[in-house]
Amino acid sequence: MNEETSLGSMPLFSWTEKTHHFEDGTHMLQLFSNICMVETSEGVALFDVGLPFHGDQIVKELREFTDNPVLYIIYGHGHADHAFGTEAILEDARERNHPRPKIVAHKNLPRRFDRYQRMLPYHERINRIQFGIPENIPAFPWNYIYPDEVFDDRLVIPLGEITLELHHARGETDDHVWMWIPERKTVCVSDLWVWSCPNVGNPFKVQRYALEWAEALEEIIALSPSLMLPGHGSPLEGSEKIHEACSTVARALRHLDDQVVDMLNQGMWQEEILHSFQWPEEFASSPYLAPIYGHPYFVVQALLRQYHGWYDGNPSHLFPAPSAEIASAVLELAGGAQRILKKAMEAEKNGEYKLALHLLDFALDGDTQHREDALRLKVSILEKLAEKERSLIARNIYLGGIREISKQLEQ
Ligand SMILES: [Zn+2]
Numbered sequence: 001m002n003e004e005t006s007l008g009s010m011p012l013f014s015w016t017e018k019t020h021h022f023e024d025g026t027h028m029l030q031l032f033s034n035i036c037m038v039e040t041s042e043g044v045a046l047f048d049v050g051l052p053f054h055g056d057q058i059v060k061e062l063r064e065f066t067d068n069p070v071l072y073i074i075y076g077h078g079h080a081d082h083a084f085g086t087e088a089i090l091e092d093a094r095e096r097n098h099p100r101p102k103i104v105a106h107k108n109l110p111r112r113f114d115r116y117q118r119m120l121p122y123h124e125r126i127n128r129i130q131f132g133i134p135e136n137i138p139a140f141p142w143n144y145i146y147p148d149e150v151f152d153d154r155l156v157i158p159l160g161e162i163t164l165e166l167h168h169a170r171g172e173t174d175d176h177v178w179m180w181i182p183e184r185k186t187v188c189v190s191d192l193w194v195w196s197c198p199n200v201g202n203p204f205k206v207q208r209y210a211l212e213w214a215e216a217l218e219e220i221i222a223l224s225p226s227l228m229l230p231g232h233g234s235p236l237e238g239s240e241k242i243h244e245a246c247s248t249v250a251r252a253l254r255h256l257d258d259q260v261v262d263m264l265n266q267g268m269w270q271e272e273i274l275h276s277f278q279w280p281e282e283f284a285s286s287p288y289l290a291p292i293y294g295h296p297y298f299v300v301q302a303l304l305r306q307y308h309g310w311y312d313g314n315p316s317h318l319f320p321a322p323s324a325e326i327a328s329a330v331l332e333l334a335g336g337a338q339r340i341l342k343k344a345m346e347a348e349k350n351g352e353y354k355l356a357l358h359l360l361d362f363a364l365d366g367d368t369q370h371r372e373d374a375l376r377l378k379v380s381i382l383e384k385l386a387e388k389e390r391s392l393i394a395r396n397i398y399l400g401g402i403r404e405i406s407k408q409l410e411q
Pocket of ligand 1: 033079191231232
C-alpha cells in the first residue's frame with residue numbers, strides 16, 4: 001500500500017506516524033488507527049490502543065513526554081484496530097512498577113471478543129479480503145485482553161484535574177464508546193467519525209446502526225467540542241468546524257434512513273430501493289463523506305437488513321434453483337457460452353461492466369468448456385472496476401476476486 005491511502009480530500013488510513021500534541025496535555029498518536037493519550041497530574045488515560053503491533057509504538061511515544069503511570073485504558077470499541085495494543089502497555093506498567101492500568105469498555109465488548117475467538121478463521125478470511133492483507137501476515141488478532149470494568153450507558157471517571165465522561169452509542173458497533181472531557185472541551189469519538197462516509201453496512205460484517213450513529217453525533221454537537229479526535233485520520237479543531245463535520249455526517253445518515261423507511265412504507269423491495277435512493281450533491285461533494293471506505297450504497301444495505309428480512313419480494317427467489325441449473329438453461333437458449341461471451345465482450349467495450357459481469361457469470365456457472373476465456377475476461381473487467389473504485393473495501397473485494405480467479409487459472 002502507498003505511504004498514505006489518500007483517496008478523498010483527507011487521508012483516512014495513514015501509515016505515516018505522527019503524534020499531535022495539544023497544550024492542555026492531550027495527545028493523539030496517529031497511526032493506521034488513532035490512539036488518544038490524556039495526560040493529567042494524577043496519571044494517563046489512553047482511549048483506543050490500536051492494532052496488536054501498535055502496542056510497542058504507543059509505549060515509545062507515550063514515554064517521550066511522560067513517566068506517569070497509565071491508569072486507564074478505554075476501548076472505544078472492540079474492533080481489531082482499536083482494542084489490541086494493550087499487552088505492551090501492561091508490560092510497561094509491570095517494568096516500571098506502576099499499578100496495572102484499569103481497562104474499561106462497554107458491556108457488549110466481552111461478547112464481541114468471545115465471538116471473534118469462536119470465529120477466528122472466519123474473521124481471518126474476511127479481514128484479509130477487506131484490507132487486502134497478504135497471506136503471510138496475520139489478518140486478525142489472537143490475543144484478547146478483556147476489560148476489568150464494563151458499563152452500560154454512561155460512566156464518569158474523575159482523573160486528576162479532569163473528568164472522563166464515557167458515553168455508549170450504537171454506531172459502527174454495538175459496543176461503541178465516545179469520551180467527553182468537559183474541562184478540555186475535547187471529545188474522543190473512535191470510529192463514530194473518520195473522514196469517510198460512515199462504515200455502516202460493511203459488506204462482510206454484522207449489523208451496524210445508522211440512525212443511532214446520527215443521534216450520537218448530534219449529542220456530541222450539543223456539547224460544542226473545540227477538539228475532536230477521530231478513530232482514523234487527522235484531528236479536528238474549532239467548534240464550528242467540528243459542528244459542520246458532525247452535522248453533515250448525521251444529516252446524511254438520517255437522510256438515508258428516512259428514504260429507506262419511506263420506500264419500505266411505500267411497498268418497495270430491496271432491489272428497487274438500492275437502485276433509486278438519492279445521495280444529494282451536498283453529500284457527494286462533502287470532504288466529510290467521501291466514499292473512500294464506507295459507501296452510501298452500503299449504508300442502504302445495512303438499513304434494509306436492519307428494518308427488513310432477507311426476502312426480496314420475488315417468490316422465485318424464496319427457495320431458488322442452483323445458479324448452475326439456471327445458467328445451463330439460459331446458455332442452452334442463448335445458443336452456448338460462446339455467444340454469451342461475445343455479448344459480455346460487447347458490454348465490456350461499451351463500458352457496461354456490471355452487465356458484462358452478470359453475463360459472464362452465466363457462462364461460468366453453466367459451462368465448463370469456455371471457462372478460461374470467461375475467467376480472463378472477468379479479471380479484465382474487475383481490474384477496470386477496481387481502478388476507478390474509491391471505496392477501499394469495494395476495491396479490495398474486486399482485487400480479492402482477481403486473486404481468486406488467478407489461482408483458478410493457474411490450476
Ligand atoms: Zn477503526
